[in-house]
Amino acid sequence: MTNEMNQCTYINGKIFTANQEKPYADAMVVRDGKVVWIGCQADLGKIDGDYVDLQGQRVLPGLIDAHLHPLYLANAAKQIACTPPLVNSIEDLIKQVRSLRGAQGKDLWVEGWGYDEGKLLERRSPTRWDLDQAAADVPVIITRTCAHIVVVNSKALELAGITKKTPDVPGGQIDRDKDGEPTGILRENAKDLVTRIMPVKTLVENAELLAELSDVLLGHGITAITDAMGRTEPTDYLEMYNTAVKKGLKQRSALYYIWEDLKKSPMLEKEKTNLENQIHIGGVKLFSDGSVSGQTAWVNPPFLGEGENYGIQMTTEEELLAAGKAAEQNNLQLVVHAMGEQAIDFIVDTFYGKKGWLTDAPSIRIEHAAMPTPQALQRAAETGIAFVTQPIFLFAEIESYHNNLGAERTKKTYPVKSMLEAGIKVAFSSDAPATAWADPVNPFVGIKAAVTRLAYDGTDTGQEQKVDLETAIILYTRAAQEITRIPKVGQLAPGYHADFIILDQDIFEVDQEKIDEIQVIETFIGGNLVYKNETLAIR
Numbered sequence: 001m002t003n004e005m006n007q008c009t010y011i012n013g014k015i016f017t018a019n020q021e022k023p024y025a026d027a028m029v030v031r032d033g034k035v036v037w038i039g040c041q042a043d044l045g046k047i048d049g050d051y052v053d054l055q056g057q058r059v060l061p062g063l064i065d066a067h068l069h070p071l072y073l074a075n076a077a078k079q080i081a082c083t084p085p086l087v088n089s090i091e092d093l094i095k096q097v098r099s100l101r102g103a104q105g106k107d108l109w110v111e112g113w114g115y116d117e118g119k120l121l122e123r124r125s126p127t128r129w130d131l132d133q134a135a136a137d138v139p140v141i142i143t144r145t146c147a148h149i150v151v152v153n154s155k156a157l158e159l160a161g162i163t164k165k166t167p168d169v170p171g172g173q174i175d176r177d178k179d180g181e182p183t184g185i186l187r188e189n190a191k192d193l194v195t196r197i198m199p200v201k202t203l204v205e206n207a208e209l210l211a212e213l214s215d216v217l218l219g220h221g222i223t224a225i226t227d228a229m230g231r232t233e234p235t236d237y238l239e240m241y242n243t244a245v246k247k248g249l250k251q252r253s254a255l256y257y258i259w260e261d262l263k264k265s266p267m268l269e270k271e272k273t274n275l276e277n278q279i280h281i282g283g284v285k286l287f288s289d290g291s292v293s294g295q296t297a298w299v300n301p302p303f304l305g306e307g308e309n310y311g312i313q314m315t316t317e318e319e320l321l322a323a324g325k326a327a328e329q330n331n332l333q334l335v336v337h338a339m340g341e342q343a344i345d346f347i348v349d350t351f352y353g354k355k356g357w358l359t360d361a362p363s364i365r366i367e368h369a370a371m372p373t374p375q376a377l378q379r380a381a382e383t384g385i386a387f388v389t390q391p392i393f394l395f396a397e398i399e400s401y402h403n404n405l406g407a408e409r410t411k412k413t414y415p416v417k418s419m420l421e422a423g424i425k426v427a428f429s430s431d432a433p434a435t436a437w438a439d440p441v442n443p444f445v446g447i448k449a450a451v452t453r454l455a456y457d458g459t460d461t462g463q464e465q466k467v468d469l470e471t472a473i474i475l476y477t478r479a480a481q482e483i484t485r486i487p488k489v490g491q492l493a494p495g496y497h498a499d500f501i502i503l504d505q506d507i508f509e510v511d512q513e514k515i516d517e518i519q520v521i522e523t524f525i526g527g528n529l530v531y532k533n534e535t536l537a538i539r
């Protein structure tokens with residue numbers, strides 16, 4: 001009987017369940033894709049049906065990336081990675097652009113991602129004139145690590161019709177030299193002047209890229225994802241992701257639609273927001289500021305450097321409330337990007353004391369939450385606002401945090417421990433590829449960064465805000481489920497999907513400095529083996 005029910009028992013594992021009531025186990029029974037029993041092998045009794053010997057390996061629930069940009073990440077894989085080890089200087093960048101221009105021919109845009117002027121030898125942003133040296137005859141666009149700033153060459157400016165006379169757009173800035181000539185650097189909304197004229201991939205082409213990315217994510221143990229930049233135009237993301245599923249995308253996925261797109265047709269069909277669907281719309285996304293590393297976060301006190309730069313406010317109270325209304329009407333979350341003190345206060349104060357509309361999860365999420373004030377922490381906790389943050393940012397971008405904030409203020413950013421102590425629901429995530437790191441989506445880099453609070457070069461990023469390893473894993477699993485609302489994932493407990501991963505080293509035993517070297521041997525979704533690292537295979 002039980003065999004026909006598709007049952008498998010896993011024995012001899014070191015299972016961390018992320019379930020508060022029973023965090024550790026060594027055996028687990030999976031039937032029809034779900035965990036039906038988990039606990040101590042001695043209590044298991046006679047094994048019914050198939051079994052797998054986990055040979056003492058560490059098992060974790062499948063990891064959830066609560067804030068990710070899968071489509072950008074998939075596309076970035078085809079572009080120049082303007083980060084170490086490939087690009088350490090503007091000179092290197094010029095070389096790479098020239099070489100991709102040569103390889104691609106004259107009909108395609110040359111694209112790159114991930115530069116961070118803090119990491120470049122010249123300690124400045126590249127400009128149109130640098131890129132012109134590399135390729136003057138085709139348009140070139142290089143996206144900064146934060147994804148909020150681009151630098152383009154003269155050809156791209158020409159195609160976009162950007163000249164000395166072009167005014168700045170609301171919520172954006174065209175950088176200019178002392179003669180008023182655009183430098184090629186376009187901040188926030190100004191980058192749309194160029195991105196809107198770029199050739200768009202078809203829905204099917206993008207779906208294929210997403211399916212390819214799915215395997216990469218499974219290799220990192222990621223079994224559930226989000227897309228924090230869902231669009232309705234030029235292609236609808238829900239349709240694109242559903243097409244990707246047919247081509248092999250395995251992850252359970254929540255899409256957060258950009259408010260600018262959604263407000264054109266604010267009421268969604270119920271089926272699109274059904275959490276039980278592998279792909280569903282989970283939230284309404286908007287931006288209240290930019291980034292710390294790009295000096296566009298809406299901060300107070302101002303950034304270091306010349307003048308009093310408090311960053312950019314990117315939305316209004318009216319818009320925020322309207323987006324919240326739309327979220328409420330569709331039973332969705334309001335997902336707001338906010339990094340600086342003022343940006344976070346703005347959201348928290350707008351909703352302070354108001355009751356949330358969701359009953360199963362936080363109605364409002366603040367994404368990144370780099371610099372919450374003590375008052376914001378207290379008010380967010382009281383209002384039930386969740387924070388979704390990225391420990392990899394400080395780890396990978398330490399130079400720009402130091403340049404823009406100084407070492408002491410940097411140590412106080414992303415106060416994860418204080419957030420948790422205040423009673424705020426927190427989840428970890430990567431925001432990949434918006435990080436200056438060659439493998440930005442790797443959750444083990446984020447976990448290491450959270451437990452050590454050290455940057456990649458060993459710089460102290462604030463020992464007071466360290467969390468313990470169990471907590472770090474929970475923020476990538478159970479807590480991420482509680483915030484993303486993707487049903488029945490994030491812990492291994494009866495009734496939950498059998499989404500789990502097997503590691504090559506025991507994360508609880510390994511030196512914390514080496515957590516980022518841990519590799520995933522196998523990944524299971526719904527009890528099915530969906531990824532196997534052949535070089536590490538144990539069976």
Ligand SMILES: [Zn+2]
Nearest residue numbers: 067228431434
């Ligand atoms: Zn993001």
